[in-house]
Amino acid sequence: MVIALQRPLFQDGNSGIVDSLQIQSILQELIHQMIRVRVSISKDPVLYEAYIIGIETKHPPPRLFLKWRGTETSLKSCSPVVVSFVFNSHAYFFEIRVIEPAAGCFSLSFPEVLESYPPRALPRLQYPLAVPISIEFPDPWAYRGKLVRELDDIGYDGLSYRTSPEDRPPASGLLISRIDLFLFDQPCYSTSAKVLYVRPCSDFQGKRFHRVGAVFQERERPPLQGGVFFKENECEEIIIPSKIKICLRKLTAYKAPAYLQDAAQKRPVLYAVPEEMERQDLSLLSFRIEESRSSRARFAVGRLIRVHYIMDETLYLFLSSVCRSETRRIILKIPERMIQIRRRKTLRCIPPQGEEIRIHFKNPLLDQDMVRPVLDLSETGLSISLDLNRNFLFAGMRIHDALLNLNGRPYPLPRILIQSVKTIRPHRGRLCCRIGISFEYLPDETRQAVLDILRHERHPFQVESGEHLIPGLWSLHYQSGFIYPEKHDSIMEMKKEIDRTWKRLYSEGSQFFINFALVHDEKVLGSGSILQVYEETWLLQHLSALKHPLMNTGKEINLGLAEELFRNHEIHYIKTYFRPDNPWPNKNFRAFAEEHLKPQEYDLTRYRLYHRHAGPIPTAWGLPAGVEVGLLRNPEQEMIRNYFAMTGKALYARSESLFGHGLDLMETSRLYRMSGLRRNRRIFAVRRGQEVLCFSVAEDTSVGVNLSGLLNHFRIYIVSRDREIVDQVLPFLVNEALSFYRSFGYSKVTLMTFEPLDAILNEWGFSYIRDYYCLTYCRQSIFQYQHYVREKYGKLECRMLRMVKYSHEGAAHQAPNQ
Template sequence: MVSLQEIIQLAQNIRLDNQPGDWKTVSKKHLINILNYIHFQSGTILINFKHLKYNNIISLQARPKPCLDDSFDCIWLRPKGLKLNAYEFLDIFLTEGEKLIRIKTDVMAIREEGIRFSLPDTCYELGHQRVKRYSCEGVQVDFIQNGTVFSGRLLDFGAVSFCVEVSTVPPQSFYWVNPECPVYIVFKDEQDTFYSGSCRITRQTDGQKTRSFILESIDKQMRRFKPKKYRSSRHKLIPSPNIIFLHPLTSKMINLEVEDLAGSGLSVKEYYYNSILLPGIIVPELFIEFADGFKLKCKAQVVYRNTARTKDSTMFVRCGIAFLDMDIHDQGRLSGILHHVANKKTYACNWVDLDALWKFFFETGFVYPGKYALMHNNKERFKETYEKLYIKNPGIARHFIYQSNGIIHGHISILRFYENTWLLHHHAASRSSDSMAGLVVLGQVERYINDFHRLYSTHMNYVICYFRPDNRFPHRVFGGVTESIHDPKGSSIDPFAYFHHHKNANQVEMSALWSLTKVQPEDLTELESFYEYTSGGLMIHALDLEQSMLDSDELSREYQRLGFKRERRLFSLKKEGILKAFIMLNISDTGLNMSDLTNCIHIIVLESEDVPRDALYSCLYKLSNYYEQEKIPILLYPVSYAEEQSIPYDKVYNLWILNMQYTDQYFEFMEGLFSRVQKDRFKNSANFG
C-alpha cells in the first residue's frame, strides 16, 4: 500500500500537472473494500477543502472507520483547532496499491472529531495513463542553470517526470531561472551521487524563496563508457534471473525479471505506467538473483530506456543497465555461468580436478622435458601452489578450461601480477582430440577481458604475455595484433634475452666506481626517458615502473592476505653516480608461472657500451640471495647488449603488452585472422607461457 506521504504528493502532482488523462470508474462495492482495507492497515486518506473566498486548497488527513453501507465515517488525524467554516468540501484522495482514486461525494456531517460522507455509486481512478511518481525523502538536489546552483530536495520521482523543491540564497532570484532553457540536475546524499543529467522544466509553482519544479529528463540514453564495436555477448537464461535493489531515490525495493544478461550488463522490462528506471540513475547495490537463490552483487547504472508495445498494445519500456563495478569473485561466477551457457564444454574459474589438469599439461607437451628438469625438485611446491589457485580460486587469478566427459582439452589462465596488469599464460591444447580447444579457451579469456576490464575491481589496464618469437601461434596472434594496431601505445613488443644465473657461481668483484643501490624516483624518470627513446612501448606503465608507482605495494599485501608470496625490489646500477642499468626483482611462489617468469630478475641496461659483463654478473651474485632456488631466471633488455657482451642466453622471450583502450582493434584483427585461416592450420599449434 502506498504511504500517506505518497498520497499527499500524488494529489499535489495531479493538481500541478493538471493532466487528468483517461479516468477509470470504480464501483461502490470495490470502494467499500478499499476503505475497509485502509482501516485494516491503519492507513489514512486525504480530504481536501477549498477556501470560499480565496480558493486555496488545504488537505487534511483522516482515518476511515469500517464501512458497511451507504455512508462512511472518518476520524481526523489532528482534530484540535480544526475550523472549516470558511471552507467547502472539495474531494477525497486515497490509493489502492499504485492507483490513485478520487471520490466526489456529499458531506453528511462535520464534527470536531471527524466527518461523515455519503457513499457514491461510482468514483474515479485518476492518472490511469500517467507514469506514477513516488514520494522521496532525504535526496538532495543541485539545480544548475547557466552557472548558478540552487539547492533543494527531491519531492517525488518517476521515470518520465519528477518534482523538486529548490530555495534561493541571496543574491539568488528565481528570475535567474529561464524556464525555456535546460537545467542540469544532480541527485545525491551525503555519500553518493545517484543521478545527474539535463532536464527541461515543464511546470513550476510560484514562490519568492521556495518553488517546486516539474522536470523531465532530456536524454533517453547515455554513454557510460566509450562505445565499442565488439560488445559483450548477451544471453537469455532459462529460467531468467531477477534483479533486486533498493531504489536510491524512492527507497522502494525493486524486483524485475532480467530479459538478457551479459558480462557487461543486462536489460529488464517494466510496465510503462509503473516504470521507475531513468537513464543515468546509479544503483549502489544491485543483486542478480538466480533460480536457486544464488546472488551476485554489483554497482550499476541505467544507460537507456526504450518504449515499445506488446501485441495487445500494452505499453512497456526496456531498460539497459551497465555494470559499474563487481567484486572479482562475482565476476568469475558470472563469467562461469555465461561461458557455460554459450558452450556446454567451456568453464571459467571453476573447481578443477588437479590430477586431470597435471595429466593434461604433460600429455600436451606444455610441461616438456626441459621445463620439467627445472621443476621436478620443487614438484610438491608446484602442487601446493596449484591447489590454492584452482581450488580456492583467489581473486588474483582466473582460469578457463575446455573439457568434455571430464577430460580437459584446452586451458588458459591469467594472473594479476602488477597493480593494473594481468599476465596471460599457460595456454595449452590437446593435439589428439578437439582441434578447436586452443582457440575456444583463447576466445574465453578474450571474452572475459572484454567484459570486465573497465571495472575498477578488475584492475586491468593492460594485459601482457611472454612468448618465444619462434612459437608460430602466439607470434602470429600477438605479433600480428601489434603490427595491425601500428601504435606502440596500443600494443607493443619488447624482446628479452632469457638465461639462468646459478647461485653458486663464482663471486665477481665490483669496481669501486660502481654501486648497486635502492632505486630513487629520479632513476625511474631516467629509465622512462631511455625506454621511450628506444622503444616507445608500454612496458614502463604496465610493469609499474613509473615514478608514481614506486611505493605502491597494495597488490603484495593482497597476495599475502590470500596466502601467496609476491615481493618486488627495485635497484639501480650506477657508475660514478650515473644510472647505467635498472634491475627489478620479482619474488613469488614457485610455480605461479611454470617458466618462473614471475619469480625472476628483469634487467634493463641503459648504456650498453658502458656496462661491462663483470659488473652485471657482480650484481647478480649479490641479488641472488633474495631467491631460494639455485637457478634464477634472468630477463635481459635489450637483447643486443647480451650479444655485444657475449653473455650466453638460452632463448629470447618477447614481452607483448596490450592497452585495454585498444580492445576493438585487437578483436578486429582476430576476427580477420580467423576468417582467413582454416581451423586445421592451428590444430598442432605450439603452446606458450
C-alpha cells in the same frame, strides 16, 4: 536556375516528389497538425520559424500562405526562399519564390518538387518535446558560472538548444566538458559535447536567438526514447543494387577486415582485406587473403562463399560465388542481397530454461511492489515485459533498492534506470510494453553472480578451474605440447614445490590469479590463465588446447580470456611471452598488434635467455674510483624514466612499474603473501656520482607460478655510452643480482636481455637457451583486442545463430542462380 541558399544538412539519398496531389496532401497535413517549418532567405543568415496557414489552388497560379514575423524589411517580391520541415520521420524541403509580401503573412509560389530524405539513422525528439528536458552546463564566458537552458531538440548523437537574448553564443568547436540532462527536473544523464554550429534564428513571434548544435563526445547514448536499445527486428535486408554497391565501396575504402568461408564445406575462416573495386567492371569484388596458412587456398569457380565484416558497429553478411581464384587473392561477384545486423555494445543472453531470474522493485508512481521475470540479461542491464494497462514507467525514471532474484537467491540492485519503453506484440499475443532497464550501480556480489550466468551461457563448456582439475591440467599441458622435453626436465626437479604452489593458486580463490578451463566429458580440453605480476599489469600465460571434433577449443579459451581482460578494470596493461617459432601467438597476438595498433599502444621486445649457476662471478679488479653499486635510489628514478623514454620503451617501463611508488611491488607482494606465495623485486644500480651507468631488475616468484620461469629472472639495462667503464662494472652489477637469488636458495639463475652481451656473458659462464618475445598492451589496446577476438573467431554475440540460419536459407535460395 540554381538558387544560392543554405539548404538543410541532411544525409545523401534524397528523392523528389513531383506529384502535385501528393505534395498538396502533405502540406495540408502540416496545416492540420500545425507543424512548424523553417524558412531560409537568400542573403539572410537568420533561420525563421513559420507556419503554413493555407493553400490556394483554385485560381492560377497556385500559392502557399506562410505566417511569420521579423522579415518585412528584407523580403520582397520574387525573393527566393527555402522551406524545410520534418513530417512522419522524413525530412523535406522545397525552393520557391515570394509572390506577395505582407505584414506577417506571405504568399509564395506552390512548389513543383518536394525533395524527401530518408529517416535519420538515429532518432531525434524535436521541439516541442513531449516531456520537459533541460540541460545544465558551465558558462563558457564566466568562471564557475552555470547555465540552464531548455532543449530545442535532442537525439542519440547530439542536441541543440536556444540561447537567451542576453547570452553571448559559444564559439563553434568549443568543447563543453560536462552537460547534465534533467527529465522532470530529475538528473537522468551526463555527458560531454562539442559545439558543432551556432546559427541565428527567429521564432514565430519574431524574437531573435541563436540555435546551438552540439554533438556528443561519448559513444554511449542518452536514454531518451524506447525501442532503440531493445530492438525486436535487428536484421535489415538490402536488395537495392545501388545501396549494395555503396556498402561495398565503403568496405573497400576503409579496408575493413573481412572473413570468408566456404558456405558448403566446413573450411576454416579466412582473414582477408578487400581491394579496390575495378572501375571497368563494377560487378566484381576482390579480396586479398592475409593468413599465411590459408594463402594457398583455392576455390573452384562458381563456389558459394560466405562473407561477413563489421563496420560502424554493424555486421554485414552476404553470400557470393567465386568468379576467379588466385594465390592469396579471390574475386567474387557482387551479391544480389546483403543482411545488416546492428551490433549491441554488451552481450546479452536469454535466461536458459530451468533457471528462474526475476526482478523485484517498487513502482514509485503507484507505490506498488512489482515482481517480473527477466526476458534477457546483460552486464549492464535487463529487460522485462508489462501489461499495457499496468505500465506506469517512463524512460529516465530512477528506481532505488530493487532486488534481482537468481535461482531463489536475492541480490541487491541499489539503483536502476528505466532505459527504454516500447510497445510490442508478442507472437500470437496481445500488446504489451517491453521495458529496458540499465544498472547504474552493481555491488560486487551482484556483479559476480550476473557474470557467472553470462559466462556459462556464452561459453557452456567453460568453467573456472579448481583444485580438482589440477591432474587434468597436467595431462593437457603434456598432450598439447606446452611442456616439451627441456621444460619437462626443469619441472621434474621442482615438481613437489610446483604442486604446492598450484594448490594455493587454484584453491584459494586469490585476487591476483584467474584461470579458465574447457571441460568436456570430465576431460580438460583447453586452459589459460591471467596473473597479476606488477602493480597495474597482468600476465597472460599457460595457453594450451587440444583439438576436438565438437568445438573450437582455442576459440573458446581466447574468447573467455578476452572478455575477462576487458571486464577487469584493475588491468591497465597486459603482458605475454612467447617463442618466435610458436605460430599461434605470433599469428594471434603479434599480428593483432602490428596490424591494428599504433606504435605507441604496444611494445614488442625480443629477449635472449641465458642460464647460469648462482655462484658469484670472479673479478680480478675492484670497482673504479668514485663508482658504487647498490639499490636504486628514489632521486635516480628520473634518470631511469629518461632512459626508457629515449629508447622508445616508455609503455614497457610503465607496465612494469619501473618508476613511481611501485618499484618494490609492495601491493602485488602483499596479494601473493595472502595466498602463502611470494613475489619480490629488487632494482640494483651502478652509479658514478649522480650518474647511473647501468642497472638490473631482479624478480623472484614462487616456483610454479609460471612454468617457464619467466617470473624468476633478472635483466640488465645499460644507460651510459662509455662502454669501457660499463664493461668494468657489469660483473659487480651481476653479482648483486646473483646474491639476491642465493638469499632465496636458488642454485640456477636466468638472465633476460636485449643488449648485445653474448661474448661477455659466455666468459662469465652463462649459456644461451632460447629467444622470447615480450608483448605489452595498454588498456585501450585491451578493448581493441576484445573486439578483434570477437570478430576473428566469429563469436558475434547472439547473432551467430541468425548467421547460421541465414547461411542455410541463403545457400538454398541463391545457389541455383549463381
